[in-house]
Amino acid sequence: MVRYAVEAQDLHVTIGKKNLLHGVNLRVEKGSFHGIIGPNGAGKTTLFDTLVGFREATSGTVRLLGEDPWPRKPSLLARIGIQPQHPAFFVRMTLKEHLDSVARIFGAEPSYVNVLIDSLHLDDCVNTRVENLSGGERQRLAVASALVHKPEVLFLDEPTSGLDPSARKSLVELLHNSQLLNLTTLYTTHYLDEAERLCDVISVIDSGEITYTDTPQHFISQANLGSRILLPAALPQADIVQKLFDSVVVTNEGVEISTHDTAQVFVKLNAAGVDTSGAWVNNGRLEDAFLAMTERGQ
């Protein structure tokens, strides 16, 4: 029984004198949603291409569902789904014709196309030619095309890039729901709010090396950003809170206290008779943690 859907060990990819990947180690647990985040040119697409067998590793080992993906094997490709950064479509076909064609190419169950159209909210454009779809519809079609043959591992390379905020939010929610499909998903993005929402684990890649792998929650706590405690306190209580702590901001939402010692803040609030029943604690965002750790060179 293979525990990891994807594994890379001491993976190097060199083109000419350029080291695109050097010494990448990666393990992706079966059933997890694993994000690869890093700046432009860090090597995310090169890593994906090597993991799926589109590119040969210069040295090191890769295992995809327990097999070496290089040289490409049709039997292995049939078990994975790929949404590339620049997907190719049959642009003159309608959306439905396109998905039916992809299903036929993979020998997939035709009725599953309708399930995907429904779950990716593409019902309104089944008869629209692919060349006339909006950016958001195209991205959802790219994801549907990658899922048509019910793959075991899904590779998503920046699925929300170039989308407006509302289309991005809606696709992120759809991807979040797709976690119910019990797939293993590898995904790259520049949007850390998305990575925080979707990923069980994230790996940070920089200059062709994976420098950090952990859960988003642990990543945030490692950055030691401190917490923000929000009290939906009535005004008289806001005055008491302001006298108790230096780092207090009063906003329309309530009273916000910044701290590195949440427990101590609650002890003081309770001792002063402040109602903490509706308090909400925010331990920081992945984006803040990423910036803090990059600035510290961690």
Ligand SMILES: Nc1ncnc2c1ncn2[C@@H]1O[C@H](COP(=O)(O)OP(=O)(O)OP(=O)(O)O)[C@@H](O)[C@H]1O
């Ligand atoms: N065939 C190639 N020949 C030479 N250099 C290449 C080749 N393919 C990629 N590179 C270089 O390798 C580096 C990593 O590229 P890659 O596309 O993997 O980065 P990325 O992290 O996916 O970037 P982005 O976030 O911009 O998509 C870049 O400096 C790129 O110019």
